[in-house]
Structure formats: C-alpha cells, structure tokens
C-alpha cells in the first residue's frame with residue numbers, strides 16, 4: 001500500500017521506516033527524504049508520517065520541511081487511480097507540525113434517527129447501535145455523539161460512546177464482575193487474572209479455566225489426582241478453547257517436562273483425565289509428580 005522505498009530514490013537521500021504499533025495502527029515514517037520534484041535539484045528535505053488505522057482513518061503528520069510547501073498535490077487515491085480525495089494542489093497547505101486526518105464515515109455505530117421533533121416538554125428518543133463486524137478482540141472505537149437542539153437556547157449535548165471488543169476471558173469477567181470502573185481496565189484490581197476476589201485460593205484465570213464461579217468460594221474447581229494401574233493420573237475440567245492447558249511431569253519438583261498439551265476435549269461438563277506413562281513401582285528415582293499449567297494466548 002505504501003512503498004517501502006520512495007520510488008527507488010529514498011536511499012541514500014533519506015530513510016523510510018514502518019512500524020506496527022498495535023492491532024489498530026500501522027505507521028510509515030519518512031525521515032529526511034527529498035521531494036520527488038527535487039531528487040536531482042536543491043537539497044530540500046521533508047520528515048513526516050502516514051498513520052494508517054484499522055478503522056480506515058488515515059493521518060498525515062507533517063513534522064518538518066526546509067523548503068516551501070506550495071508545489072504539490074496532496075490527497076489519497078485508490079490503486080487503480082480512478083478514485084481520489086484531493087486536499088490541496090499547488091497551494092500553501094502542508095506545513096511543519098501540521099496533522100491532517102482523513103476519516104471514513106463511522107461504520108461501527110448507527111443511530112435510529114438523525115433528527116427528531118419534540119413539542120416543548122416532550123422527549124424524543126435516539127437509539128444507538130454498535131456493530132463489531134470486521135473488528136477483533138482488543139479493538140477500541142470511540143465517538144462523541146452530539147445532539148444539537150435547533151431553535152437556540154440550549155447547548156449541544158455530547159455523549160461519549162466507547163466500544164471495546166472483548167476477548168472471551170474479558171467477556172467472562174464482564175458477566176461475573178460487571179464493567180470495570182475505569183473503561184476497559186479488565187486486568188487490574190478485581191479483574192486481574194491473578195486476583196481472587198472470592199478468597200477461595202483459586203485465581204480468576206483458573207476459575208475461568210476450570211469453569212468455576214469467581215464470586216463464590218463454594219466453587220473452587222481445581223484439578224484432582226489419583227493412582228490408577230500403578231500410574232499417576234490428573235483430572236481437570238478443560239473448560240475453555242481459548243486457553244492452553246499443559247500437563248507437566250517431574251521426578252524432583254525442580255525439572256518439569258511437558259507431557260501433553262490440550263489433552264482431551266473442551267467441555268464444561270465432562271472432565272479430562274491424563275494418565276502418566278511412568279510405572280510407579282519401577283520408577284527411578286522412585287518419585288513422580290504431575291502438575292497442570294494454564295496460560296492465555
């Protein structure tokens with residue numbers, strides 16, 4: 001989408017860097033590059049960024065020029081070059097420290113109406129609907145929904161709207177604990193993976209992993225172990241498909257070896273039993289331990 005070199009002319013005249021900042025943000029930075037019109041001419045230099053957001057926003061950050069900025073076409077176009085948005089053509093538009101954002105229409109938020117009439121003292125209702133189509137866990141969208149009364153006398157009402165696409169674990173925390181006090185803070189306080197708000201010794205992550213209730217100390221569904229046919233067994237509820245469960249074995253509680261990753265099938269009802277391969281009477285050294293490691297993606 002963006003050339004990794006400036007039509008072959010960037011080096012050694014300047015550098016171009018790219019960075020995937022997060023799931024929503026990709027940046028192309030042009031550092032100290034020469035404008036196309038002056039590749040062989042005066043030593044004109046430009047530094048700036050193009051910031052591409054997953055929601056379709058494009059931001060142009062102009063950091064610095066050492067030359068006049070009134071001889072260029074600025075805008076965006078599609079790859080077929082038959083659709084374009086022009087911001088400026090051969091006029092003073094770009095400038096050092098200018099940022100320009102090009103934003104598509106909001107697609108994740110719709111309103112039931114764009115205007116409504118209400119008699120004095122009556123109410124009109126607007127319904128907002130958020131849609132996560134095309135979004136992935138971790139995506140956050142914000143928008144200031146503004147209702148402007150006509151006829152004067154009342155200031156606009158601005159309603160901040162925030163959409164956060166949750167992971168399955170975050171959805172489970174929401175169901176059990178409600179919304180965090182700080183928007184999106186699903187990893188701190190009561191919501192932390194290692195927190196134990198019901199005080200039963202089982203952390204939130206393990207309550208989730210084994211299908212427990214993190215708000216009830218009566219529900220503490222930890223793995224159990226037993227001996228069957230002279231071998232150790234460990235039994236647990238593999239409740240989630242988005243976690244990794246690894247059975248590990250050891251002879252000395254110091255060195256642990258992975259024995260099985262995600263054994264059995266995911267079920268909230270039917271537990272998984274893993275059977276060790278070490279025969280206890282003939283084990284050397286004659287000790288054997290099993291444990292289960294649970295981790296998030």
Ligand SMILES: [Ca+2]
Nearest residue numbers: 196198200202
């Ligand atoms: Ca707990």
